[in-house]
Amino acid sequence: MTDPAARLRLIAAVADIPDGGLAFTYPSGPFPAGGILVRTAAGVRGWRNQCRHLAVPLDHDDPGRFTTGDRRHLVCGTHGALYRPDDGVCVAGPCRGAQLRGLPIVVAGGNVYLDLDALPEPLAAFRSDP
Numbered sequence: 233m234t235d236p237a238a239r240l241r242l243i244a245a246v247a248d249i250p251d252g253g254l255a256f257t258y259p260s261g262p263f264p265a266g267g268i269l270v271r272t273a274a275g276v277r278g279w280r281n282q283c284r285h286l287a288v289p290l291d292h293d294d295p296g297r298f299t300t301g302d303r304r305h306l307v308c309g310t311h312g313a314l315y316r317p318d319d320g321v322c323v324a325g326p327c328r329g330a331q332l333r334g335l336p337i338v339v340a341g342g343n344v345y346l347d348l349d350a351l352p353e354p355l356a357a358f359r360s361d362p
């Protein structure tokens with residue numbers, strides 16, 4: 233059994249997550265992958281920073297910009313897909329109905345951790361996509 237402390241990697245304090253979201257990287261096979269933390273009314277959410285239309289970061293064209301001006305949605309700057317921050321569902325744009333890939337985060341003691349043991353296998357998304 234893995235030591236719980238060893239499998240949790242600190243990402244940030246909840247209080248340090250900006251209103252517009254916080255980018256971070258995590259190990260994903262041989263390459264790092266990008267994630268986003270967002271605070272929502274339902275709690276902190278962790279999403280992979282990758283659009284469901286094309287496999288590009290949401291902030292590909294404007295690094296660090298993840299939300300609309302009113303902060304109601306996460307936005308992909310490439311073609312404008314809008315995602316609900318709480319459940320990651322795309323509500324407008326070319327991938328409407330698709331969902332951002334969630335990351336296994338744990339919120340404890342005012343901090344957000346990534347559960348390294350619960351990360352999806354890096355190539356699983358390619359095998360499960362239609």
Ligand code: FES
Nearest residue numbers: 283285308311313
């Ligand atoms: S790549 Fe994100 S909407 Fe097209």
